[in-house]
Amino acid sequence: MDFIKYSDSTLISNKIRHYFLSVIIVGVTAFLCIPLSNTQSYYVVSFILLFVVSFLATFMGIGPVIVAATLSALVWNFFFIPPHYTFHIEKAEDILMFGMFFSIAFLNGILTTRVRRQEQLAREREKRTDALFQLTKELSKANGIEEVIKVAIENIRLYFKLEAYIILQNGENILQSFKQTQKDEILSIREFEIAKQSFNKLEITGRFSGVSSNVEYTFYPLKGTRLNPGIIAVKQKSSLDATRKILWDTFLTQIANALEREFLGELAQKVRFLDESDRLYRTLFNSISHELRIPVSTIMGASDTIISSNNSKEVQTELCQEIFTASLRLNRLIENLLNMSRLESGHFSVRLDWYDLNDLINKVTKDLSEELKPFHFKVDIDDEMPLVKIDFGLIEQVLYNLLVNSTQYAPVSTIITLGAHHEKENLIIEITDEGPGFPETELKNVFKKFFKVNSRKTGGLGLGLSIVKGFIEAHNGTIYVSNRENGAKFTIQIPSAKPEIKKQVDPLYEWK
Amino acid sequence: MNGNEKILIIDDELQIRRLLEITLSANGYKIIQSVNGKEALVDAATYNPSLIILDLGLPDIDGQEILKKLREWFNKPIIILSVRDSEEEIINALDNGANDYLTKPFRSGELLARIRAAIRSIENTSDTAILTFESLTIDLQSHTVKKNNELLKLTATEFSILSLFAKNSGRVLTHQFILKEIWGHGYSSQTQYLRVFVAQLRKKIEDNPSKPTLLITESGIGYRFGE
Incomplete structure (x- = not known):
């Protein structure tokens, strides 16, 4: 697919060689035909010479072919048409013959070269179309600015044999000072000035451009329809000829369009992201201020009543109980916010160690004893439950959030169950309640941040379950929720092989 | 419990000190308060309390450092009361000689129980x-x-x-x-x-x-x- 033609100097020497070659070939043919002329008519020689001219026309330019045609006519006349060794022609038909010969050689040569030129042009056009098609196809497939640039540079190298560098603008219509692919290779101050001129004025600058030509690079602006992504810098050895220039310009347009597409796409994504984070921020802000105000109001109101009025001991105790409950709620909110930010930042490690699941469940049920009091809380752990390898603190938080969730939604006096067993190298924990369950359409959203079932009265940020999911996934485990006949069921699965415990010699103490 | 134990509270938050003072005084303890590390080291030596409640996030010296300095000579119980709740921090404090660790926010009932247990352990060993x-x-x-x-x-x-x-x-x-x-x-x-x-x-x-x-x-x- 060599598209480039020979450079100017080789082209010239080639042409001269063709002239020489045509003279020599005609001369040699004529020489070889001399013995022939003794036995055959000189017309035979004319056919041979015509054939040679046609042959030369298949690979030589128009100039050498004309030279060959003229030379062969003269040679034929001089050596073969009687009287020999003179340009003089005696017979009128020979004069006619000579004229015809000259015209045929001439036309034949010209027509053959023209056909060849046409064919060559068609081939070049085809190559050009191929190149363009290839570029367009690859550009449209490229995803992201980096990839577009890679494709562009590769195609330029393939079809133009040029090393190209793309210099992009920074998104605010200011050209950056480094080449996009090699960020450490910075343009010199002067080169950068000339590059900027190309970008700002949308004109070709640098070498061979007529504008600030005394630098190594030629800078071509990349023009888009809505924004101009940047420029292309190439170190070319000569200016581009007309056909290559057309292809080059089309290349530039295609590359500019692809880059513009990526630029706009990125911009749109940024806007979307900002929208999304703005929405999240507002949701968070609204619910936090709500979630903070309720318990703070309780604390403020209740304590104020205690301070300012003379209440019976029972009322005071009741109010204090309210304050205590409010502070628990506040604490839970803070805990969830902290856990969420730990999860989001990714700055938390899972510290796995062997634990007795009973210990964990004891801890959680003790912490939640107040909340669980109105319910029939059942723990159902397999007697053969082996030690499990978990992060105690994280799973504690998981069970805590799930149980709090159940106590918030299930009606009082119903049953809440926490079950656990070991199955095929996995720890399985199931929590079931007899609450309203989740709407079937919402089941997939339960673990999303800020998810709350609309119609429900209970407050909360809607972070609890997303934290649960995050912590379980940090254990390479899974959690899913399903609706039972009456109520919801959360099933947790965490990989945990049984521990290796070597039997130790440990006799009963010898009593005195 | 004889009710005469002196407890040194080291905390820079006025509200926490006040809460502790009210709660602990009501339970018969005598209270000494320090608001920063330097003061705390002097107070510990001057009053020789029966127990120290130490906050880790002090303005001048890190609580873990104070804990190490105190443990050079002070052999009575030290209970850490801090907002720092990472397992590393807690294990560090225990390794540095703390008897017990409670994170803020805490239930005062829990704190009192820990104080009683810590003081009793001293009596037990003797x-x-x-x-x-x-x-x-x-x-x-x-x-x-x-x-x-x-x-x-x-x-x-x-x-x-x-x-x-x-x-x-x-x-x-x-x-x-x-x-x-x-x-x-x-x-x-x-x-x-x-x-x-x-x-x-x-x-x-x-x-x-x-x-x-x-x-x-x-x-x-x-x-x-x-x-």
Whole structure:
């Protein structure tokens, strides 16, 4: 697919060689035909010479072919048409013959070269179309600015044999000072000035451009329809000829369009992201201020009543109980916010160690004893439950959030169950309640941040379950929720092989 | 409890100091307060309190440093009361000589219980070789353990774990510490053995092994024995 033609100097020497070659070939043919002329008519020689001219026309330019045609006519006349060794022609038909010969050689040569030129042009056009098609196809497939640039540079190298560098603008219509692919290779101050001129004025600058030509690079602006992504810098050895220039310009347009597409796409994504984070921020802000105000109001109101009025001991105790409950709620909110930010930042490690699941469940049920009091809380752990390898603190938080969730939604006096067993190298924990369950359409959203079932009265940020999911996934485990006949069921699965415990010699103490 | 114990509170937050003062005074303790590390070191030496409650996030010196400095000479209980709740921080503090660790926000009932347990442990160690916890009596000399006056059959390892706990009652012992003391350095990460023995021990000494009251698990840190 060599598209480039020979450079100017080789082209010239080639042409001269063709002239020489045509003279020599005609001369040699004529020489070889001399013995022939003794036995055959000189017309035979004319056919041979015509054939040679046609042959030369298949690979030589128009100039050498004309030279060959003229030379062969003269040679034929001089050596073969009687009287020999003179340009003089005696017979009128020979004069006619000579004229015809000259015209045929001439036309034949010209027509053959023209056909060849046409064919060559068609081939070049085809190559050009191929190149363009290839570029367009690859550009449209490229995803992201980096990839577009890679494709562009590769195609330029393939079809133009040029090393190209793309210099992009920074998104605010200011050209950056480094080449996009090699960020450490910075343009010199002067080169950068000339590059900027190309970008700002949308004109070709640098070498061979007529504008600030005394630098190594030629800078071509990349023009888009809505924004101009940047420029292309190439170190070319000569200016581009007309056909290559057309292809080059089309290349530039295609590359500019692809880059513009990526630029706009990125911009749109940024806007979307900002929208999304703005929405999240507002949701968070609204619910936090709500979630903070309720318990703070309780604390403020209740304590104020205690301070300012003379209440019976029972009322005071009741109010204090309210304050205590409010502070628990506040604490839970803070805990969830902290856990969420730990999860989001990714700055938390899972510290796995062997634990007795009973210990964990004891801890959680003790912490939640107040909340669980109105319910029939059942723990159902397999007697053969082996030690499990978990992060105690994280799973504690998981069970805590799930149980709090159940106590918030299930009606009082119903049953809440926490079950656990070991199955095929996995720890399985199931929590079931007899609450309203989740709407079937919402089941997939339960673990999303800020998810709350609309119609429900209970407050909360809607972070609890997303934290649960995050912590379980940090254990390479899974959690899913399903609706039972009456109520919801959360099933947790965490990989945990049984521990290796070597039997130790440990006799009963010898009593005195 | 004789009610004359002096407690040094080291905390830079006025509100926390005030709350502690009210709560602890109401329970018969005498209170001394320091608002920063330098003051705390002087106050500890001047008043020689029975117990110190130390906040880790002080404005001048980090609490862990103060803990180390205090432990150079102060051998009475130190309870950490801090907002720092990472396991590393807690284990560090315990390794640096803290008896107990409570994170803020805390329940004052819980704090009072920890203070009582810590002070009692001092009294226990100064006593004879016979230690009593609820219905459990441990004779360190004759290596006998009685529950409700009935002799318990313990294995050698069970007994050494129990006596380690008993001698350090009211104190949080980290997994590492216990493993090293009982099994030696090679076992310092083999937590599974400790779990197995703790479960066995609980079956023998607790009234209800699934709801232990004597041998308490500290989330991800270790165990505490006693009240």
